[in-house]
Amino acid sequence: MNKVNVAVLISGRGSNLKAILEAEKNNQLGEAKVTLIISNRSDAKGLEYARDYNKKIEIIENSRSSSREEYDKLLIDLLHQNSINLVVLAGFMRILSSLIVNEFQNKIINIHPALLPSFPGLYAQKQALDLGVKITGCTVHFVDEKVDHGPIILQDSIPIFDEDTEESLSKRILKKEHQLLPRAIKLISTPSGKGL
Ligand code: GRF
Numbered sequence: 001m002n003k004v005n006v007a008v009l010i011s012g013r014g015s016n017l018k019a020i021l022e023a024e025k026n027n028q029l030g031e032a033k034v035t036l037i038i039s040n041r042s043d044a045k046g047l048e049y050a051r052d053y054n055k056k057i058e059i060i061e062n063s064r065s066s067s068r069e070e071y072d073k074l075l076i077d078l079l080h081q082n083s084i085n086l087v088v089l090a091g092f093m094r095i096l097s098s099l100i101v102n103e104f105q106n107k108i109i110n111i112h113p114a115l116l117p118s119f120p121g122l123y124a125q126k127q128a129l130d131l132g133v134k135i136t137g138c139t140v141h142f143v144d145e146k147v148d149h150g151p152i153i154l155q156d157s158i159p160i161f162d163e164d165t166e167e168s169l170s171k172r173i174l175k176k177e178h179q180l181l182p183r184a185i186k187l188i189s190t191p192s193g194k195g196l
Contacts (some may be wrong), residue, residue, distance in 0.1 A: 014046015118146035
């Protein structure tokens with residue numbers, strides 16, 4: 001069975017990246033192999049994890065292109081050059097154009113800190129708190145042209161407590177994210193459902 005070459009795209013903290021790299025180290029990613037880390041910011045804190053785990057890093061700063069399509073062309077070239085079969089958005093703070101979504105159809109996944117289709121976009125945890133929902137969670141989904149939208153792969157839920165703040169809630173959701181994203185990578189990289 002051929003390995004699935006995974007690129008993880010980040011913009012900041014990189015705690016989900018760390019969870020993926022740790023899962024890989026513990027042989028919990030099935031056929032998936034993380035071969036490239038891409039960031040749109042050279043100062044992304046998460047790049048430290050890429051270095052710790054000896055992963056290849058590529059930076060494409062936002063300033064390298066004047067349009068979304070131009071940026072995505074650079075991204076597509078880089079992904080092809082590295083024979084990437086699965087793209088994982090882990091806190092990558094850019095909206096992808098249809099150019100890359102079509103080129104890598106059903107091969108780009110994203111993690112979002114809410115139970116989609118509820119609370120897409122920024123501050124998903126605050127949106128859930130403000131509306132007073134009692135259950136929220138996180139979602140891994142295939143990426144389409146819309147923001148935080150596309151077929152859902154896995155979800156996990158948590159209760160919201162009366163005393164929760166945005167910070168406490170985000171922390172509890174993040175813990176679940178760190179389990180869910182590696183599971184999803186394993187699942188979709190493993191033939192005939194054996195990845196479950
Ligand atoms: C996570 O909450 C993820 O769901 C969202 O962005 C955040 C990234 O966190 N898309 P980190 O950089 O992985 O720590």
